[in-house]
Amino acid sequence: xxxxxDSIPSLxxxxxxxxxxxxQTAIWLTLxxxxxxxxxxxxxxxxPIAIAAWFCLAGALAAIAWWVPKLRYAHCRYAxxxxxxRLVSGVWYRRSVIVPRTRLQYVDLAQGPLERRLSLANLxxxxxxxxxxxxxxxxxxxxxxxxxxxxLLLSAQRDVV
Amino acid sequence: MTSSDPLERRLHPASLxxxxxxxxxxxxxxxxxxxxxxxxxxxxxxxxSLIAVAAVAMGSINYFCFRYRIDGEHISTRSGLLxxxxxQLRFAQVQNLSVVRSPLHRLLNLALVRVESGSGVGDDxxxxxxxxxxxxxxxxxxxxxxxxxxxxxxxxxPLLRLSVPELIRLGLISNRGMLVVAALFGFMxxxxxxxxxxxxxxxxxxxxLQLKDAHLGWVGSVLLALAAFLLALIALRMLSxxxxxxxxxxxxxSARHDRVIANYGLLTKIQAALKxxxxxxxxxxxxLLHRAFAQSSVRAxxxxxxxxxxGVQQLSWLAPVIPxxxxxxxxxxxxxxxxxxxxxxxxxxxxALGLVLLVRGCLFSIVLALACVFLGVQALWLLAVxxxxxxxxxxxxxxxxxxxxxxxxxxxxGGFNQLTIVSRTxxxxxxxxxxxxxERQFGLASVDIDVAGSLxxxxxxxxxxxxxxERARELAARLLDGA
Numbered sequence: 001x002x003x004x005x006d007s008i009p010s011l012x013x014x015x016x017x018x019x020x021x022x023x024q025t026a027i028w029l030t031l032x033x034x035x036x037x038x039x040x041x042x043x044x045x046x047x048p049i050a051i052a053a054w055f056c057l058a059g060a061l062a063a064i065a066w067w068v069p070k071l072r073y074a075h076c077r078y079a080x081x082x083x084x085x086r087l088v089s090g091v092w093y094r095r096s097v098i099v100p101r102t103r104l105q106y107v108d109l110a111q112g113p114l115e116r117r118l119s120l121a122n123l124x125x126x127x128x129x130x131x132x133x134x135x136x137x138x139x140x141x142x143x144x145x146x147x148x149x150x151x152l153l154l155s156a157q158r159d160v161v
Numbered sequence: 162m163t164s165s166d167p168l169e170r171r172l173h174p175a176s177l178x179x180x181x182x183x184x185x186x187x188x189x190x191x192x193x194x195x196x197x198x199x200x201x202x203x204x205x206x207x208x209x210s211l212i213a214v215a216a217v218a219m220g221s222i223n224y225f226c227f228r229y230r231i232d233g234e235h236i237s238t239r240s241g242l243l244x245x246x247x248x249q250l251r252f253a254q255v256q257n258l259s260v261v262r263s264p265l266h267r268l269l270n271l272a273l274v275r276v277e278s279g280s281g282v283g284d285d286x287x288x289x290x291x292x293x294x295x296x297x298x299x300x301x302x303x304x305x306x307x308x309x310x311x312x313x314x315x316x317x318x319p320l321l322r323l324s325v326p327e328l329i330r331l332g333l334i335s336n337r338g339m340l341v342v343a344a345l346f347g348f349m350x351x352x353x354x355x356x357x358x359x360x361x362x363x364x365x366x367x368x369x370l371q372l373k374d375a376h377l378g379w380v381g382s383v384l385l386a387l388a389a390f391l392l393a394l395i396a397l398r399m400l401s402x403x404x405x406x407x408x409x410x411x412x413x414x415s416a417r418h419d420r421v422i423a424n425y426g427l428l429t430k431i432q433a434a435l436k437x438x439x440x441x442x443x444x445x446x447x448x449l450l451h452r453a454f455a456q457s458s459v460r461a462x463x464x465x466x467x468x469x470x471x472g473v474q475q476l477s478w479l480a481p482v483i484p485x486x487x488x489x490x491x492x493x494x495x496x497x498x499x500x501x502x503x504x505x506x507x508x509x510x511x512x513a514l515g516l517v518l519l520v521r522g523c524l525f526s527i528v529l530a531l532a533c534v535f536l537g538v539q540a541l542w543l544l545a546v547x548x549x550x551x552x553x554x555x556x557x558x559x560x561x562x563x564x565x566x567x568x569x570x571x572x573x574x575g576g577f578n579q580l581t582i583v584s585r586t587x588x589x590x591x592x593x594x595x596x597x598x599x600e601r602q603f604g605l606a607s608v609d610i611d612v613a614g615s616l617x618x619x620x621x622x623x624x625x626x627x628x629x630x631e632r633a634r635e636l637a638a639r640l641l642d643g644a
Contacts, residue, residue: 005596005606005630084641094601096594098637100644103590129590129611131622 005094010077010086016118017139021069023114029061078137080148085125087137097135101155103127108134109145121145125152169230175269176290181220182265183289188216229288231302236276238286250276250286252303257463259433260296267430272296276303320421320491321480323412331409331482332402334450335458339397341404409481414491421495423478435477437495439463441588441612442623443479445488445581452579455485461495462612498585499569506562506573512603513627514558519599521550553577563625565636567643570610572625582623586643588612594637596630606633610640 036057040050076089088096108124115121123145124136140148192212227240237249257277266272274296276286291299323331372385410427420436442462451457459479480491492501525547532540553576560575571583593609600606608625625636 005594005634092598094594094596096637098592098594098641100589100591100641103644127590127611128613130613131609131611132591132593133611135591 005088005096010079010088013073013076013078013137013139014120014141014144016120016141018069018073020114020118020120020139021072022065025065025069029065033058033061073139076139080151085135085148085152087135097132099125099127099132099135101152103129104152104155107149107152109149111142123148166230168232169228171228172224172288172290173269173271173292176271177220177224178269179220179265179271179273179290180224181217184216184219184223185212187219188212229286231299236286236299236303238288248286255303257434257436257439258300258303259431261429261431262426263429266290274299319413319415320494321412321414321483321487323409323425323481325406325410327482328405328409328412329402330454330456332405333398334448334454334456334482335401335405336397337404338400341400342397405481409478412481414480416494421479433477435461435463437497440496442582442584443492443496444621445492445583447485447579447581449577451482456482457485457488458482459488459491496583496585499583500566504564504569504571505566506564509558509561509563509625509627510603510605510629510632512605512629513561514555516599516603516605516627517554517558518551521554525550558627561626563628563636565625565639567639570623570625570640572623580621582621584610584612584623586640589640589644592637592640592644594633600627604630606630608633608637608640 037054040054043050045053071091072089075091075094076087078088079086082101084101085099086096088094105126105128108122108126110122110124111120112122119142120138121140121142122136122138123140124134126134137145195208222242223240226242227238229236229238234253235249235251237247239245239247255276257275259275259277261273261275262271263273269290270293271290272293274288274291276288276299288299375381407427409425412423412425414421414423416422417434419438420434422432422434424430424432440461440463444460444462446458446460447456458481461477461479463477479495483491489501492499529540529543532543557574557576560573560579562573562575564571564573566586568586569583570586570589571581574580574582589610590613591611593611594606595609596606605627606629607627610623610625612623625633628636
C-alpha cells in the first residue's frame with residue numbers, strides 16, 4: 001500500500017456537511033432530471049420505454065446524489081497546528097494544501113441560506129500568493145469555523161509579502 | 162467633492178492629447194466591429210470625424226475628471242464622471258515606481274508614471290502626463306532620489322548592458338516573430354478572415370499553374386518547398402531581431418544599494434526599478450538555441466505586477482539575454498541570500514520515467530488512432546516518432562532536478578528547452594501536495610510552491626514534480642519550517 005498523501009492527525013468536517021452537499025447535489029440533479037424529462041416527453045420513444053428510461057435516469061442521479069458527497073466527505077480532512085492550517089481533499093486527485101499561519105492575509109466567513117439553516121459555515125483563507133491565493137473550506141460548523149478564524153487571526157501579525 | 166484643495170493637482174494640459182489618443186484605442190474594437198459587419202461606410206469622412214469627436218470627448222472627460230494629490234505621506238487620485246473613484250496609497254507601501262515614455266510622450270515632453278504597491282493587480286496609481294520635473298519630485302518624495310534611481314550615471318558599472326549585436330543575437334535566439342505571426346493568425350481566424358483564404362488562393366493560382374507547367378519533378382518540388390520554408394524561417398527571425406531591437410534598444414541594468422534599475426526601449430522608453438527584497442522568484446530560460454550561443458535569459462517575478470514590461474509578459478526582465486559565464490554574477494547580485502553556487506540538486510522520483518512514458522504513450526495512441534481514422538493506414542508512419550518521444554521523456558526525467566534548502570527552493574526542468582525556477586524559502590506563501598490517480602499508482606506526488614506575484618500557469622509555476630510520496634511529504638515539512 002502506498003503511503004497516504006498526508007498523515008497528520010486531522011479532523012473530519014461536521015457531519016451536517018454531508019447533508020448539505022447531498023442537498024446541494026440533489027438540487028442540481030433535479031434540474032438535470034427535469035430537463036431530461038422534457039427531452040423524453042418530446043422524444044419518439046413509446047410511453048412504457050420512456051417511463052422506464054426516466055426511472056433508470058432518476059435512479060442513477062439519486063445514486064450520484066447519495067454517494068458522491070459521501071465519498072467527498074470521507075476524503076476531506078483538515079487540521080490546525082501551531083505552524084499551519086492544512087486541508088486534505090479530493091477523491092481521485094488528492095490534494096493537501098498547507099497554509100503557514102504567518103502567511104495569512106485575511107479570513108472570510110460566509111454562510112449561504114442552506115448553510116444558515118444547518119448552522120454550517122464556509123471559511124476562506126487568503127494569502128498573498130497566486131495559485132493558492134484563497135483556500136476555501138466548506139462544511140464546517142459555525143462554531144468551529146469561528147474558533148479557527150479566531151485562532152488564525154491571533155497569529156497573523158507581521159509583514160508577509 | 163468639488164472643494165478646492167490647494168494640494169490637489171491636475172495633469173499637464175497637454176496630456177489631453179494623450180487621453181484622447183488612448184480613447185482611440187478604446188474605440189478601436191468599435192471600429193473593427195463596424196468594419197467587419199460592413200455597416201459603417203469607411204469611404205465617408207463623417208464616420209471618421211464621429212470617431213475623432215468621440216475620442217476627444219472621452220479624452221476630455223477622463224482628463225477633466227482626474228485629479229491627484231500629494232501630501233506628506235500619501236499619494237491619492239480621484240477620477241471618473243459617473244462612477245467616482247478615489248484611491249489613496251501610502252508612500253511606505255510603494256513597491257515600484259516606473260516611468261514610461263512613448264513617442265507621443267516624448268513629443269509632448271511628458272511621462273507616464275506608474276506607482277505600484279504589492280496588491281498584485283497592476284498599476285495602483287497611474288499618472289499619465291506629468292512633466293519630467295514632476296517625475297523627479299515624485300521620486301524624491303517616494304523613497305528619496307537615490308533610492309529610486311533618478312540619476313542612472315553612477316560610478317559603479319552597470320550589471321548588464323546590451324549592445325545592438327547582442328540584441329541581434331537575442332532576436333535570433335528568441336522566437337518573438339513566431340508569437341506575432343501566431344497572434345495575427347489567431348486574430349484573423351477569429352474575425353472570419355479565414356473565409357477569405359479562397360481569395361488568397363485564387364490570386365496565387367496563376368503562380369501555382371506556372372509551377373505545374375515548369376515540370377520540376379520530385380527533387381525540384383522538394384527543393385522548392387525547402388527553399389520556401391527556409392525563406393519563411395529567415396523572415397521570421399528577421400522580424401524577431403527587429404522586435405528585439407525595438408523593445409530592448411539601449412538596455413541597461415544597473416544596481417543601487419537595494420534595487421536594480423532597468424532602462425530600455427527604442428520608441429517607448431521604459432525605466433523601472435525593482436527592489437531585491439521584493440523579488441519573489443527568478444526564472445532562467447535556456448532553450449536549445451540559448452545553449453548553442455552559450456546564453457541565458459533571466460526574468461524576475463515580483464509582488465508588484467508589470468513592473469518593467471508593458472504588460473506583454475507579466476514578468477520583469479532582469480536580462481533578456483546574458484552570456485552564461487556572467488549569469489552567476491548577476492544572480493548573486495540581485496538575490497544575495499541564495500547560495501547560487503552551492504545548490505543541492507536531487508533527482509526526481511525513480512518511478513517518474515514509467516509515468517511519463519505511460520502518459521506520453523497514451524496521448525500518442527490517441528493521436529495515432531485519430532490520424533488513422535482521418536488519413537488511413539499511411540498514418541502508421543507516425544510510429545517512427547515513437548523512439549524520439551521515448552528518448553525525450555528519458556532525457557527530461559534524467560535531467561530534471563530539484564533543490565530544497567533553508568534559504569532557497571528550486572526546480573530545473575531539463576527538457577530540450579531548459580528552465581530553472583528559484584524562490585527563497587522564507588517567501589513561500591502556501592504549499593500544496595498533490596497526487597493524481599496515476600501518480601498514486603506509481604507512488605509519486607508533486608509539491609506546488611506558491612509565492613506572491615503574477616500568475617503564470619503551466620511550467621512557469623514552481624513545482625517539485627514527481628517525487629516519491631514520502632520524500633514529497635518530508636520536503637513539504639522542511640519548506641514549511643523555512644516559510
